[in-house]
Amino acid sequence: GAVVSQHPSRVICKSGTSVKIECRSLDFQATTMFWYRQFPKKSLMLMATSNEGSKATYEQGVEKDKFLINHASLTLSTLTVTSAHPEDSSFYICSARSLTGYEETQYFGPGTRLLVL
Amino acid sequence: GQQLNQSPQSMFIQEGEDVSMNCTSSSIFNTWLWYKQDPGEGPVLLIALYKAGELTSNGRLTAQFGITRKDSFLNISASIPSDVGIYFCAGQNTNAGKSTFGDGTTLTVKP
Numbered sequence: 042g043a044v045v046s047q048h049p050s051r052v053i054c055k056s057g058t059s060v061k062i063e064c065r066s067l068d069f070q071a072t073t074m075f076w077y078r079q080f081p082k083k084s085l086m087l088m089a090t091s092n093e094g095s096k097a098t099y100e101q102g103v104e105k106d107k108f109l110i111n112h113a114s115l116t117l118s119t120l121t122v123t124s125a126h127p128e129d130s131s132f133y134i135c136s137a138r139s140l141t142g143y144e145e146t147q148y149f150g151p152g153t154r155l156l157v158l
Numbered sequence: 159g160q161q162l163n164q165s166p167q168s169m170f171i172q173e174g175e176d177v178s179m180n181c182t183s184s185s186i187f188n189t190w191l192w193y194k195q196d197p198g199e200g201p202v203l204l205i206a207l208y209k210a211g212e213l214t215s216n217g218r219l220t221a222q223f224g225i226t227r228k229d230s231f232l233n234i235s236a237s238i239p240s241d242v243g244i245y246f247c248a249g250q251n252t253n254a255g256k257s258t259f260g261d262g263t264t265l266t267v268k269p
Contacts, residue, residue: 047200084260087257151200
């Protein structure tokens with residue numbers, strides 16, 4: 042299957058700082074990427090849809106000024122958690138949309154564990 | 159919004175046993191996807207289903223796209239310890255590719 046990478050895999054930061062997470066599709070181009078947040082033993086919660094060359098679409102309840110998304114190329118989307126607070130600590134996972142003809146699939150990155158102290 | 163009901167929530171089985179889990183929805187989906195997630199990792203795609211009634215296998219895994227397009231099941235035959243993990247179903251029915259995820263089935267396999 043297609044490969045999606047995320048960097049960093051783990052990050053610890055102080056409260057009030059900003060953290061940037063990168064999501065890359067390594068062997069295919071992705072005009073659409075998705076950002077999820079996952080709490081322990083819970084399902085994936087979609088935060089936003091990242092579209093190459095345009096503004097991201099945020100799900101209800103997700104602060105767009107808090108979670109900045111940039112999708113500057115067909116293989117890279119970034120999520121920046123601004124002024125992070127302990128409640129932002131979570132597992133953040135991105136996925137990239139792969140479209141082949143009429144068949145589409147999402148391939149996930151390995152996730153980024155964020156701990157805000 | 160759309161919701162998926164995934165069951166069972168958890169399963170404890172003996173190595174060698176077969177496993178079955180399913181997802182149902184009140185809405186129609188055009189695509190069903192099954193993923194496995196290991197602790198601390200991102201979900202890995204197991205099987206993708208694109209046609210109602212489609213039955214697809216991937217090794218010991220078999221999944222079917224329900225004929226009504228509102229359900230799907232995943233079977234694992236002859237389970238082994240490395241099958242342990244959380245299995246998620248996901249349905250898609252928009253051109254934007256947004257998926258709706260089930261709450262997951264946690265599988266434990268006893269050697």
